[in-house]
Amino acid sequence: MEAAMTQTPFEIFLQAPPGLEPLLAEEAREQGFAAPNPVPGGVVTQGGWDEVWRANLCLRGAGRVLVRIGGFMAFHLAQLDKRARKFPWGELLRPGEAVRVDVTCRRSKIYHAGAAKQRIETALAAFGAVIADDAEETETDEAPLTLKVRIEDNEVIFSLDSSGVPLHRRGTKQFVGKAPMRETLAALFLRACDYSGQEPVYDPMCGSGTFVLEAAAIASGAAPGLSRQFAFERLASFDAARWQALRDAHAGSTPPEQRFVGSDRDAGAVAGANANAQRAGLGDVAAFHHAAVSDAAPPDGPPGLVIVNPPYGGRIGNKKLLYGLHGALGDTLRRNFRGWRVGIVTSEAGLARATGLPVTPWGPPVPHGGLKVTLFTAPPIG
Known part of the structure; x- marks a missing residue:
């Protein structure tokens, strides 16, 4: 059964350098995010789209903000193909938007990441998305949206990178010295x-x-993200008026x-x-x-x-x-x-x-x- 993307709160994953997850959890807690829990590679919290936007805008230590948008069980490629085509992509994506797909497989009957990637890309193309080349530039504001797919224990989990350009790119720094620190x-x-x-x-x-x-x-x-753009601004769920109000509230x-x-x-x-x-x-x-x-x-x-x-x-x-x-x-x-x-x-x-x-x-x-x-x-x- 396909999980609906409109259900909230989402699981939100805040990326952090391994070893520094407790510091990011502390920052998220201070910023009022719900029960931030440090896990390997980041921090897990819950929230709706407004919290996804706020995490990108306000958190100084997060490298990216990933949103778990849904998933289903699949035990073979034909089942993956069928269920991916039925997934409600229109609740999230706008037709014509470029999307890159990253797939990892672990402990599952679907073990070939390349074959799984092909099936999901076909489903996205049928919806109307443009499939981005893996070699396409990713460090610009126009980088494709990235859909991350994890197939683990036969469960297919879809997550979206809501940040786009990594969050250390504040949008104001042009000169970079030798061996720069993010x-x-x-x-x-x-x-x-x-x-x-x-x-x-x-x-x-x-x-x-x-x-x-x-x-x-x-x-x-x-807020650190006031001078840049984010991938979530190109999603079907984006509300420009609500986003501007959030920016104004954190611009002081x-x-x-x-x-x-x-x-x-x-x-x-x-x-x-x-x-x-x-x-x-x-x-x-x-x-x-x-x-x-x-x-x-x-x-x-x-x-x-x-x-x-x-x-x-x-x-x-x-x-x-x-x-x-x-x-x-x-x-x-x-x-x-x-x-x-x-x-x-x-x-x-x-x-x-x-x-x-x-x-x-x-x-x-x-x-x-x-x-x-x-x-x-x-x-x-x-």
Whole structure:
């Protein structure tokens, strides 16, 4: 029996980097989502379309928002074909919309993902959808809608990627430095450092400014998704007036009193970070300047959080030389940043310890750019 898509609440899956699911669950709970439950790879909650929209608009740590839209049992390809054709696609999709289909099979009599994908694509085409080529560009606002199909224990489960372009793409950042950190990961690491938007943040190796700008945006109170579009805006369920009302309700921004500062020895990175701040509307509270690590100094005002993603040799820099760099970082922080807490992201525990600070790992290693990195934290510098 085909499950109707109009039934709510849906199961909503919020993607998170493995190891950081509890942080995203905490954020979702603070934002009022229903009983967010951390599971491997993300957080499960419940809600209708308004909650799907709000999750995309407001959650800083979620990488994507997937919606379980229905499903049925199928024990062979002919049954899959028949039931997929009967599925009420018109309740979700608009005819003529491009759709990409991703299929995985586990512990099921239907074991050939390619054959299952073909049957579902045929059903979608019969409805009037345009089947997108798997090689088609996915990092633009015009990327096809993605239908994710999981066939497990003979149950066919349909989920829709309601985000489209990954949610770390806030829509304001154009300059990207070397080995960039995604904004969603930066937001979760800031949360792990107990940052709540009420204190200044400094990054002495700022690159394109991700940590500083994310911290400033959190302090401003504006939703992270205000400057971009989402895949759900092209669905049959989309209501433009309700969406605009939701955006208006989360557009209020209070200029923070504290300052957010970054520095870097790369003048090009500093220029790019300042341009990113202007595009994000944060140029009045976030500033970047050219300085070596040994010249880093805090802004005027109370102490706050130093958070840094320094080179760690996996992709950038000679690892042996980096021990000296981290030693210089620790010396500078002890000299100039008394009272400040510290967060250091690295793939090498030895590099974090080379700072001479009393660092401890916050949690498990987290995937980042083909590596595994760990957040190390240190209490206020005495």
